[in-house]
Amino acid sequence: MFLKDHRELEALRSGLMTGPAPTRRLWVCGGPGCLASGAAQIQAALASEIKKQGLNSQIDFRADLTGCLGLCEKGPLVGVEPEGFLLEKVSLADCQELVSKTLGQGRPIERLLSGHQPIKNHPFYQPQIRQITRRFGQINPESLLDYLKTGGYQALGLALSALSPDQVCQMVERSGLRGRGGGGFPAGRKWSSCRLAPGTVKYVLANGDEGDPGAFMNRSLMEGDPLAIIEGMTLGAYAVGANKGFIYVRHEYPLSVERLNRAIEAAEKMGLLGKGILGSSFSFNLEIVLGGGAFVCGESTALMASIEGREGQPRVKYVRSTQRGLWEAPTLLQNVETWANVPLIVEHGHEWFKSQGTSANPGTKVFCLVGQVKRSGLVEMPLGTTIGSLVFEVGGGSPPGRSFKAVQIGGPSGGCLPESALDLPLDFDNLSSAGAIMGSGGLIVMDNLSCMVDVARYFTGFLMGESCGKCSPCREGLTLIYRILEGLCQGQGRPGDTLELKKLASLLSKTALCGLGQSAANPLLSTLRYFEEEYLEHENERFCRSGRCQGLFWPKIDPDLCSGCGLCQEACPAKVIFGEKKQARQIDLANCLSCGACLAVCPFGAAQAVRQDS
Amino acid sequence: MDHTLPKVTGTIDGHEFEVCHGTTLLEAAKTLGIKIPTLCHHPGLPPDGNCRLCLVETGDKLLASCAFPIRASGGVYLTHSPLVFEARAFVLKLLLSRAPNNKELLKLAEEYGAQADPRLSDDPDGCLRCARCVRACQAAGSQAIALIGRGRGRKVAGPFFEPPLDCVGCLACARSCPTGLIACGEEPRVIWGRQFDLVKCPQCGRTVGTPEELKRAGITSWLCPDCRRREYSQALKNLPEASFVRN
Numbered sequence: 001m002f003l004k005d006h007r008e009l010e011a012l013r014s015g016l017m018t019g020p021a022p023t024r025r026l027w028v029c030g031g032p033g034c035l036a037s038g039a040a041q042i043q044a045a046l047a048s049e050i051k052k053q054g055l056n057s058q059i060d061f062r063a064d065l066t067g068c069l070g071l072c073e074k075g076p077l078v079g080v081e082p083e084g085f086l087l088e089k090v091s092l093a094d095c096q097e098l099v100s101k102t103l104g105q106g107r108p109i110e111r112l113l114s115g116h117q118p119i120k121n122h123p124f125y126q127p128q129i130r131q132i133t134r135r136f137g138q139i140n141p142e143s144l145l146d147y148l149k150t151g152g153y154q155a156l157g158l159a160l161s162a163l164s165p166d167q168v169c170q171m172v173e174r175s176g177l178r179g180r181g182g183g184g185f186p187a188g189r190k191w192s193s194c195r196l197a198p199g200t201v202k203y204v205l206a207n208g209d210e211g212d213p214g215a216f217m218n219r220s221l222m223e224g225d226p227l228a229i230i231e232g233m234t235l236g237a238y239a240v241g242a243n244k245g246f247i248y249v250r251h252e253y254p255l256s257v258e259r260l261n262r263a264i265e266a267a268e269k270m271g272l273l274g275k276g277i278l279g280s281s282f283s284f285n286l287e288i289v290l291g292g293g294a295f296v297c298g299e300s301t302a303l304m305a306s307i308e309g310r311e312g313q314p315r316v317k318y319v320r321s322t323q324r325g326l327w328e329a330p331t332l333l334q335n336v337e338t339w340a341n342v343p344l345i346v347e348h349g350h351e352w353f354k355s356q357g358t359s360a361n362p363g364t365k366v367f368c369l370v371g372q373v374k375r376s377g378l379v380e381m382p383l384g385t386t387i388g389s390l391v392f393e394v395g396g397g398s399p400p401g402r403s404f405k406a407v408q409i410g411g412p413s414g415g416c417l418p419e420s421a422l423d424l425p426l427d428f429d430n431l432s433s434a435g436a437i438m439g440s441g442g443l444i445v446m447d448n449l450s451c452m453v454d455v456a457r458y459f460t461g462f463l464m465g466e467s468c469g470k471c472s473p474c475r476e477g478l479t480l481i482y483r484i485l486e487g488l489c490q491g492q493g494r495p496g497d498t499l500e501l502k503k504l505a506s507l508l509s510k511t512a513l514c515g516l517g518q519s520a521a522n523p524l525l526s527t528l529r530y531f532e533e534e535y536l537e538h539e540n541e542r543f544c545r546s547g548r549c550q551g552l553f554w555p556k557i558d559p560d561l562c563s564g565c566g567l568c569q570e571a572c573p574a575k576v577i578f579g580e581k582k583q584a585r586q587i588d589l590a591n592c593l594s595c596g597a598c599l600a601v602c603p604f605g606a607a608q609a610v611r612q613d614s
Numbered sequence: 615m616d617h618t619l620p621k622v623t624g625t626i627d628g629h630e631f632e633v634c635h636g637t638t639l640l641e642a643a644k645t646l647g648i649k650i651p652t653l654c655h656h657p658g659l660p661p662d663g664n665c666r667l668c669l670v671e672t673g674d675k676l677l678a679s680c681a682f683p684i685r686a687s688g689g690v691y692l693t694h695s696p697l698v699f700e701a702r703a704f705v706l707k708l709l710l711s712r713a714p715n716n717k718e719l720l721k722l723a724e725e726y727g728a729q730a731d732p733r734l735s736d737d738p739d740g741c742l743r744c745a746r747c748v749r750a751c752q753a754a755g756s757q758a759i760a761l762i763g764r765g766r767g768r769k770v771a772g773p774f775f776e777p778p779l780d781c782v783g784c785l786a787c788a789r790s791c792p793t794g795l796i797a798c799g800e801e802p803r804v805i806w807g808r809q810f811d812l813v814k815c816p817q818c819g820r821t822v823g824t825p826e827e828l829k830r831a832g833i834t835s836w837l838c839p840d841c842r843r844r845e846y847s848q849a850l851k852n853l854p855e856a857s858f859v860r861n
Contacts, residue, residue, distance in 0.1 A: 294764070311760065316663035316681040469761070469768035471664045475743065476708035476734060479766045483733045507704040510676050510697070511666050 002271045005279035006157035009148075016149040024061055024103055027079040027137050030223060031068025031378065032216050034075035035255070038092070039065065042076055045095040046103075053099055061103050067136030067224020068216075071124050072377035079137045080108065084118030124375045127393050129356060131364045132340050133380045136224045141259055144266040147227040153272060155346035156231050159238055160280045168239040168346060169195050175350035176362045177342075181207055181298075181335030182410065182439045183515075184361075184428030190332060194240040194322040197330035202242035204233050205326065205333040207303060208249040208256065211295040212411030213462060215442035217366040218336050220378050222249065222256035225340065226263040230286060232339030234273065235346055237284045240332050245284065247336070248303050250291040260288055295412075295466035299514050300325075300333050302468070313468040314514035335440065337366060357383035361427035365438070369395050371445035372402060381426070388422030391445055401605040402447035405546075406530070410439025412459045412466075413519035415526030416452060435526040437519065449599055451548035452531040453538050457485035459523035467516065474517030477508045481524060489549045493539040501535070502528055547599040547609030554612050555598050559584035561606035568598035568607055624689035626670075639670055639679035643693060650693050651702065651722055653709070654744035655680040656790055659753055665744050666705045667722075671695045703728040713740045716793055740795050743768055747787035747796060754786040755830050759806065770796075772806055782826035783810035817841040 003009045028034070028043040046063035055061045069077045074088035078098065085108045090098070094109060101107050108117070116122035130136070139146035147153070159168050173188025194202065206229055210218035222229065233245050249256050264286050267273040275283045289307050296302045297312040304326045306312035325331025341363060345353045354362040361383035367390065370376045374396030381390060387407055391397065398404045406416040409426075415436030417424065424430050428438050446455065460482045469475040481504050487493050505521035505528065512518045528535060537543045544552035557568070557577075562584035569577040569585055574593045579585035584606075587598070598607040619634040626643050633642045638661065643650050654665035663678035670679040671692040679693070692698060703726040706719065711734035713719055719742075723729070743761065747770055751759050758781035761768050772778025783803045788796040798805040803812055803824055810824040815838035822828065822838045835842060 316661070316678055318677075318682050464765055467765040469743065469763070469765045470662075470745075471666055472705055472708050472743070473666055475766055475768065476711060477704070480708070480731055480734050487733075504704075507701060511669060511701050511704060513663060513666065513678070 002269070003278060004271070006161040009153060009157045009278060013148050013154075016145055024083075024106060025081040026063040026098065026103055027066040027069070027081060028063060029067075029069040029075060029077040029079070029137075030065035030141065031070075031072060031075070031136075031220055032223070032255075033072035033377075034069070034077055037076050039076040042078070042090055042092060042095060045092050046078075046099060049095050049099040050103065053104070055099065055104060063099075063103070064140040065142075066139060067133065067141055068220040068378045069137050070128075070133070070378045071122075071375060073375060074114070078112075079119070080106075081137075083108070084120060085113065086117070086119035086122070087112035088114055123396065124377070124379075124394055127385075127389060128380050129364055129382055130380045131344065131356065132221065132228075132337060132366055133224065133378065135228070136220070139225070141224050141226060142262050144227065144263070144270060147225075151347065152227055152343075153231055155343035156234055156238075156272065157278060159235055159346055160278050160282060163346070165195065165239045165241060168235055171345055171350050172239070172342065175345045175353040176360070177338065177345060177353065178361060178363075178428055179334060180337035180341070180365065180440070182437060184438055187334060187338055190322050190334070191236065191239055193320065194330050194332040197323050199330050201244075201327075201329045202240055203326045203329055203331045204236045204240065204242045204245040205303070205307070205331060206233055206245070206247040206336050206339050207298060207300075207333060208247055208253070208260075208336045209291045209298040209303060210253075210440060211250060211298055211466075212440060212442050214370045214444050215368050215411060215440055217368050217378060217441055219253050219256055221336055221340055221366065222253065223259050226256075226260045227267065228340040228343060229336045230260075230263055230267055230273070232342035233286065234277070234284050235342050236332055236334070236339065238282050240330070242332065243283050243285065245286045246307055246326075247286065247288050248291055248297070248307060249288060250293060250297075252293060257288060257290065264288070294468070295463075296468045296514070296516050299516055301514070303333070304331065313470050314516070316513060337440075358425065358427055360429060365426070365441050367426075367441045367443055369443050369445070371408075371443070372398055372404075372447040372450070373445045374399060383427045384425040386422065387417065387424050387426055387443075390426065390443065391422065395445060398445070398447045399603075401603040402449060403605075404445070405448050405450055406446045406452065406455075408436075408444040408446060408455065408459075408523070409442070410437035410522075411442050412462045413437065413516065413522050414439045414442070415522045416446070416455060416530065417526065418530040420530075435522065435529050437522065448605075449546050449548060449596070451489070451544050451546035452527040452534045453485060453488050453544070454546075454548045456524045456527045457482065457489050460485055460520070463516065463520045467520070471511075471513035471517060473508050473511040474513070474520060477504060477512075478517075478520055480504065481508065481521070485524070488535065488538040489544075489552075491538075491542040491549070491552050493542070495539065497539050498528070498532065498535040541611060543611045545609055547596040547607075550596065551594050552612070553594060553596075553609035554589055554592065555587055555594070555596065556608050556610045557585050557587060557598075558606045558608060561604050563604055563606070565603075567601045567603070571597045571601040573597060622684050623687045624684065624691065626691045627693055633684060635685055636683045639677065639682045639684055639691060640668055642684055643670075643679065643691075648693055650679055652680055653719075653742060653792055654746060656746050656749070659746060659749045659790070662745055662749060665709070665742065667702055667709075669698060669701045669705075671698050676701055699726065702726050707731060708734070709742055711735060712738055713742055713793055714738050716740065716742075718792070737766075739769075740793055741770060742793060743770075744792060745770075746790045746792060750786040750790035754784055756780050756782055756784075758782070759787060777807035781806050781808055782830050783808065783824040784827045784830075815841050 078087040078090045169191045177187040178184040297306045299314050302312045302314045321331045357363045367379045408416045464478040464482045467474045505524045509521045564582040576588040576591045623632045629646050650668045652668045661681035663681035668679045669676040706723045706728035710730040758778035788798040803810040813822045820838045
C-alpha cells in the first residue's frame with residue numbers, strides 16, 4: 001500500500017487501532033542476549049506449537065519476537081500480554097506448556113516467574129521510564145504496521161502537513177535535546193547550524209557504530225525499533241533540507257543491519273521514504289553503510305571518511321561537520337538514540353519532552369547496566385537519576401559477599417567513579433566534572449575484587465589497540481602509558497610511576513588530535529583521582545588489595561567468615577586449599593599461585609587478599 | 615594572498631597580527647617572524663596536524679597551528695608558554711623513541727629537554743609516521759602508498775606490503791620525507807621495490823621522468839621543460855608580425 005498523503009496515513013492507522021487485536025500475545029525477547037541463548041528457536045517452537053494446538057483457528061493468538069525486554073541476565077525472556085507477566089529463563093521444553101496454559105488460559109508458569117508480577121512491579125522495571133524503549137515488548141520490530149499502530153509516523157505526518165522545516169528545527173532546539181552519542185552537544189544547535197549552512201546538497205547521518213565493551217543500547221534500539229530511528233532521520237532531513245541520509249552500522253551487528261534494511265524497504269513501499277513523501281515535495285532516501293570494525297570510526301570525522309570510502313581516520317576538526325562534513329557538504333550527524341528521540345519531540349512538543357530529566361539534561365537515556373550487580377540489562381531512566389539508584393535499586397547492588405567499589409561509566413574512554421559519587425545525578429555535565437563521561441551510556445559496576453590499576457590497564461589496552469595511529473600522542477603515548485600500567489600490575493613498577501602516569505595522562509588529553517585520543521586518558525585520570533592509594537600500593541609495596549594482579553598478594557581465609565562450603569577448594573587450580581567439611585578452610589601458601597580464584601568464588605567474603613610480606 | 619577575503623586580527627605572544635580570513639596560525643606567526651617547530655607540515659601539502667609539534671596555546675587549549683585556520687578576530691595565541699613547552703617536550707620524547715638518531719629531532723629534543731623513554735625503545739625504525747610521503751603521493755595524483763595498520767603498528771607501505779602497482783616512480787614521497795628514510799635510486803629509477811624506465815629528452819638527453827609519471831601528468835611530449843620552452847619560443851619567433859595583436 002502506497003500512502004499518498006498524511007490523511008491516508010491516519011486512516012490506515014485508525015483502521016489498525018480499531019481492528020481486531022490479538023486476544024493474547026507472547027512476546028519473545030529478541031535482544032542480543034536472549035537471541036544468543038536461543039530466543040529465535042523458542043519463538044519458532046511457540047509458533048509451531050500454536051498451530052499444532054489449533055489455537056489460532058479460534059481466536060488470534062500470537063508469539064512474536066520483539067525488542068530487548070531489558071532483564072538480559074534472566075534470558076531468554078517471554079512477556080505475556082495483556083497480563084504483563086515476564087517469564088524468565090524459558091527453554092524449548094517449556095514451549096508446549098507456555099502455549100496451552102499461558103497463551104490459552106492466561107495462567108503463568110510458576111517456575112518461570114520471579115517474585116514480582118506483573119512485571120511493572122519488578123524492582124528492575126519499577127524505577128524505569130521506558131520512552132525510547134517503549135515499543136520493546138509491544139511491537140514486532142520487523143512490522144511497519146505494528147510501528148504505525150503504536151503511534152509511528154504520527155510526527156512525520158504532522159511535520160509534513162502542518163510544520164515548516166524551520167518549526168521542526170526550533171522544536172528540537174527548544175526541547176533542549178542533547179546528543180546521546182557521548183558528548184551531549186545540544187542537538188538543536190547542530191540542527192540550526194546545518195539548516196543555515198549554505199549549500200543545496202546536505203546529508204543526515206546516524207551513528208550506529210557502537211563499539212564500547214559491554215554496551216548494547218544502540219544495538220538494542222536498531223534491532224528493537226528501527227523505524228523510530230528512520231522516522232527521526234526523515235524529520236531531521238526535512239528540517240535541515242537534506243535529501244539523502246546514511247546509517248553507519250558496524251558489520252558485527254548483522255541483525256541490526258537486516259532489520260534496518262527491512263524497515264527502509266517497508267517505508268519505501270509505503271511512500272514514507274523516497275520521492276515526494278506523503279504527497280509533499282520533500283524527498284528523502286536512506287542507505288546503510290557498514291563499518292569495518294574500527295572503534296575510531298565512531299568519531300564523527302572518521303565515520304564520514306569511512307562512508308566516503310576512505311581510510312577511517314579522524315581529521316583535524318577546526319571546521320564543524322554541519323558546515324563541511326560528508327563530501328564537504330553540510331552534514332547533520334547524530335547517534336541513533338538521539339534520532340529516536342526526535343519523533344517523540346515533534347509529536348508531543350518540546351514542553352512535554354522537558355518534563356522528563358533535568359532542565360539542562362531533558363529526556364531519558366538508555367543505559368547498559370553490566371558487571372558486578374545482581375540484575376544486569378538494558379535500562380531506561382530519566383537523565384539526572386542518581387548513579388546509586390541505578391546500581392542499587394535497578395541493579396540490586398553487588399553480589400553476595402562482595403562490596404561495591406566503583407562504577408565505570410561511558411565506555412572505554414569513560415571514568416571510574418567511587419562510592420562517594422553514588423549520589424551524583426547521571427547527566428552530561430555532572431559526569432564530566434566528576435571525571436567520567438556519559439559516553440553512549442554503558443555502566444560497568446565493579447566490586448572489591450576489581451583492581452583499579454588493572455581496570456585502567458584494560459581500558460588503556462583496548463584504546464591502544466583501537467588507536468588509528470595518526471597522531472603521535474595517541475599512537476606512541478598510549479603505548480607508553482599501557483606499558484607503565486602493565487609493569488605496575490606485574491609487580492615491576494618503578495618509583496615515580498604513579499606521578500609520571502599523572503603527567504602523561506594530562507598531556508595526552510591535551511595534545512591528541514581527536515576525541516578518542518583526548519579522552520583515552522580518562523580511565524587512568526579518574527582512577528588516579530579516586531583510587532591513587534591503589535597505584536601507590538602497586539608501585540611501592542607490590543601489593544594488589546583486590547587480589548586481581550597475580551603475585552601481588554596472598555589469599556587469606558578469615559575463619560570467622562568462612563562457612564566451610566568448600567567452593568574455594570574446588571576452584572583452586574594448584575590444589576593448595578585444604579580443610580574438613582563445614583570447617584574453615586586453610587591455604588598452603590608455599591605452593592599457592594596467588595591467582596585469586598578462591599577470592600572470586602567465595603560468596604561470604606571470607607577469602608581476602610593480604611600483603612605478601614604480612 | 616586573496617585580497618578579497620576579509621581581514622582578521624589577533625595577537626601571538628603579545629604581538630598583533632593582521633591576516634586574511636582563513637590563514638593558518640602557523641602562517642600568521644610567520645608574518646611576525648615567530649618560529650614554530652614543525653615536522654609533518656609541508657608548505658606544498660594539505661595540512662594534517664598529526665605530529666602535534668606545532669601546538670600553540672589559546673585559552674587553556676592547545677591547537678595544531680599548521681592546520682588551524684584563523685576565522686575570527688581577537689584570538690590570543692601563545693607559542694612559547696610553559697604548557698606549550700611541556701606539550702612539545704612530550705611529543706618529542708615520543709617521536710624520539712621512533713627516530714632516536716634523527717638529527718633534526720635530536721636538536722629539537724635538546725632545546726626542549728626531551729629524552730626518549732626506554733620503555734618505548736622497541737622498533738626504532740626511524741619513521742615519524744608524519745604521512746608527508748603519503749600526502750605527497752596523493753597530491754601528485756597517485757595513491758600508491760598509505761599508512762597501513764593501526765596504532766603503533768602503523769607503517770608506510772604499498773597495498774599488502776608489496777611493491778605498489780600504482781606507483782609511477784616520481785619520487786615525490788622520498789623527496790618530501792623529513793627523515794630521508796625512503797630508499798630510492800634516481801638512475802636507475804628504483805623505489806618501493808620497483809624499477810622504472812626513464813624518459814630522456816630527445817634534444818638534450820636530460821632525464822625527464824618515468825613514462826608512467828608523464829602519462830599521469832598528461833604530458834605527451836618527451837622533451838624536457840627547458841627544451842620545450844625553447845621550442846615554443848622558437849615557434850613564436852617564426853610567426854609573422856601581423857599575428858601579434860596589441861590590445
